[in-house]
Amino acid sequence: MADILLGARDVAIERGYRCLLKGLSLDVERGQLVQLAGANGVGKTSLLRALAGLGRFGVTGHIARPQALLYLGHLPSTKPTLTPVENLRWHPSGRVAEDDQAIVAALAAVSLTGYEETPIHHLSAGQQRRVALARLWLSTEPLWLLDEPFTAIDVLGAALLEARLVEHADQGGAVVFTSHQPNRFGDRLQVLDLTQYAA
Amino acid sequence: MPPDLWQFLWGQMRRQLRVGMSKPGEVLNPLLFFVMVVTLFPIGLGPNPERLALLAPGILWVVALLSNLTVSGRLFAADFEDGSLEQLALASHPLALTALSQVVAHWLLSGVTLTLASPLFAVMLNLPVQAIPVLMASLLLGSFSLSLVGAIGAALTVGIRRGGLLLSLLIIPLYVPILVFGVSAVSEAANVGDPMRWLALLGAFAAGGIVLAPLAIAAGLRISLDS
Numbered sequence: 001m002a003d004i005l006l007g008a009r010d011v012a013i014e015r016g017y018r019c020l021l022k023g024l025s026l027d028v029e030r031g032q033l034v035q036l037a038g039a040n041g042v043g044k045t046s047l048l049r050a051l052a053g054l055g056r057f058g059v060t061g062h063i064a065r066p067q068a069l070l071y072l073g074h075l076p077s078t079k080p081t082l083t084p085v086e087n088l089r090w091h092p093s094g095r096v097a098e099d100d101q102a103i104v105a106a107l108a109a110v111s112l113t114g115y116e117e118t119p120i121h122h123l124s125a126g127q128q129r130r131v132a133l134a135r136l137w138l139s140t141e142p143l144w145l146l147d148e149p150f151t152a153i154d155v156l157g158a159a160l161l162e163a164r165l166v167e168h169a170d171q172g173g174a175v176v177f178t179s180h181q182p183n184r185f186g187d188r189l190q191v192l193d194l195t196q197y198a199a
Numbered sequence: 200m201p202p203d204l205w206q207f208l209w210g211q212m213r214r215q216l217r218v219g220m221s222k223p224g225e226v227l228n229p230l231l232f233f234v235m236v237v238t239l240f241p242i243g244l245g246p247n248p249e250r251l252a253l254l255a256p257g258i259l260w261v262v263a264l265l266s267n268l269t270v271s272g273r274l275f276a277a278d279f280e281d282g283s284l285e286q287l288a289l290a291s292h293p294l295a296l297t298a299l300s301q302v303v304a305h306w307l308l309s310g311v312t313l314t315l316a317s318p319l320f321a322v323m324l325n326l327p328v329q330a331i332p333v334l335m336a337s338l339l340l341g342s343f344s345l346s347l348v349g350a351i352g353a354a355l356t357v358g359i360r361r362g363g364l365l366l367s368l369l370i371i372p373l374y375v376p377i378l379v380f381g382v383s384a385v386s387e388a389a390n391v392g393d394p395m396r397w398l399a400l401l402g403a404f405a406a407g408g409i410v411l412a413p414l415a416i417a418a419g420l421r422i423s424l425d426s
Contacts, residue, residue, distance in 0.1 A: 054285055056425040071289055075282025079214070081221035090214035092283040092297075094207040094290035119221075 003029045005143045005174045006051060011061035012199070013046050019199035020046055024061070026192065030142070031169050033185050034176045038194035044178040045074070045147055047194065051176065052145050069143040076132040080121035084112060084131045087120065088138065106137035110160060126152050133157075136164050144168065146177040150184075158184075207292050208300040215304035218277075226308050229266040230316055236262045237320045248325040255324035256334070256385035263313060263338055263381075264345060264374055270309050271349025272366045274301065275357045275420065284357070288424050295413035298420065302350045302412075310342025326389060333388035333398070340401040341381040347405075347412035348373045354419030358426060377404060 004027050012022035020043035028034055036044045049055040051063060052071040070093070078087040088103045107116055110130040120128050129152040136144070144165075150158050162184050165175050169188070183189050219225055240258050241251060278284040278301075287297050314335050321331050352370035356362030384397035 052289060054288065054424060068291060069289070071285070073282055073285060075280075075285070077282035077286045079218050079277075079281065079283075081218060082214070086214070086217065090210040090217075092211065092214075092278070092286040092290065094210075094287075094292050094297075 003031075005030060005066055006176065007062075007064040008051065009062040011047070011050065011059065011063060013043055013050060014058035014060075015043075015046060021194060021197045022199045024194075024197045028143070028174045028176055030172045030174055032174045033165060033169050033189050034174070035183070035189055035191045036176065036178045036194060037180075037191050038198075042194045042198060044194060048145050048147050048176065048178055049073070066141070066143050068141045069145060070135065070139045070141040071145045071147075072132065072135065072149060073147045076128060078120055078128065078131055081119050083117045083119055084123075084134070085116050087131060088134060091135065093135075102138055103134075106134040107131070109137045109164070110134045111156065126154060126157065129153055130157060133161060136161070136168070139168075142173045144173065144175045144177075146175065148179060149177055150179055150181050204292050204296070207290070208296055211287075211297055212300045212304045215301055216307065219304065219308040225270070226312060229270050229309050230312060232269055233262055233266045233313060233316070233320065236265070237323060240324065252325040252327065252389070255321065255326040256330070256382045256389060258324060259317065259320060259326070259334060260337075260341075260378055260381045260385065263317075263342065264378055266313060267309065267342060267345040267349055268367065268370070268374075270305070271346065271353055271370070272356070272363055274305055274346075274350050274353040276353075279357045279423070284420060284424060288421060293417070294420060295417035298350065298354070298416040299409070299413040302346050302416070305350070306343050306346040310346055311339070313342060314338040326385070329391065330385055330388035333394045334385045336398055337381045337384040337394075337401055340398065340405050341377050344377045344401065344405045344408050345374060347408040347416075348377070351412055351415045351419055354416045354423060356423075357420070358423040377401065380404065 006028040008024060008026040011024045013020045036047060038044055046055060050059045051065065052069065053065060077092060084107055085100060085103050104116055107113065110133055112127060112130055115123060115127065120131055133149065149161060153161065169175060237258065244250060275284060288294055290297065317334055317338055318331050321334055326334065348370050352366040355369065356366045359365065380397050380400045384394040387394040387397060
């Protein structure tokens with residue numbers, strides 16, 4: 001039981017007057033990579049937010065999650081007028097230490113060397129997405145919940161991200177992510193098709 | 200307070216200040232609003248110095264209140280729109296304290312700036328010189344309370360499109376005691392009375408607000424994020 005990082009029992013999600021999902025149970029263990037799959041509107045983002053502890057109105061069932069987790073949604077949670085270093089140093093999640101060397105190394109890991117002091121509104125959309133993703137290289141949380149992490153990044157960025165997710169799982173963490181991309185992880189990946197829980 | 204919490208709050212405040220300073224319009228707009236509206240009163244009421252001096256405390260305070268109202272509604276909007284608010288809610292630190300650090304940063308950029316500029320407008324409206332320090336003290340204390348109250352409304356309406364009218368309906372009644380205390384303090388000083396009891400009431404309002412308002416702001420933000 002100690003290896004289970006996230007447990008959900010009989011979760012149902014309603015949005016407005018519409019029931020998106022019901023009867024969903026899920027255990028995520030250390031070392032697992034779980035992809036939430038399904039068509040648009042099936043409730044992937046709503047489920048991921050509910051697993052993180054956000055958007056609680058309309059969510060029933062029991063969800064046990066660790067106190068510290070990393071959630072990366074559609075929104076970047078970065079400020080356009082701040083530099084990548086400032087954005088990561090003062091990240092609102094409060095889990096990034098003021099260690100500029102680690103931040104510079106994280107930016108290097110997402111191929112943003114040379115852009116450390118450039119306000120991010122001068123960067124492309126893909127580069128801005130990489131700034132948000134650089135948090136993954138600074139994270140110490142065991143559980144990562146990522147909403148469409150492969151969106152808006154190029155092939156090299158996707159490969160770097162893929163390697164980082166596998167590394168995290170290998171180090172005893174777990175990753176739950178939504179994606180419409182084909183399986184990038186082979187047998188390592190557990191795909192949870194939410195269509196089967198559609199109400 | 201644990202050192203990591205203090206470091207986090209200090210970091211969030213620096214983040215807000217840095218973002219505010221990088222958009223000078225956000226700092227200057229309330230000040231510009233103040234200048235424009237205060238300038239209209241001598242034109243509308245006529246250039247009679249005695250009449251302006253009589254009305255100056257009320258004019259200055261009402262315009263300061265409206266100036267605060269124009270910026271308070273957007274206090275959490277940018278953080279809501281870029282996802283920062285979600286991250287703040289998931290942080291292991293209390294959302295109430297984080298919200299307080301945001302309000303303090305907002306106050307430093309708007310209320311304190313307005314307070315520092317207020318003597319100029321006081322002279323423009325012929326407010327007696329002995330009332331100017333009291334005007335500044337009342338605005339310093341009062342603008343902090345206005346920011347706290349405004350933040351409660353902003354937290355409750357941040358997820359609502361065009362929530363400006365609702366925000367006004369929610370917070371203007373709560374602004375009224377601050378307005379009464381502030382105007383009374385400046386009027387007393389202008390009439391060579393004792394403004395201390397009114398300043399004490401403003402201080403008490405700010406002290407109560409600093410304890411209670413962050414809890415209401417955090418609850419409002421969670422409701423907005425959860426719905």
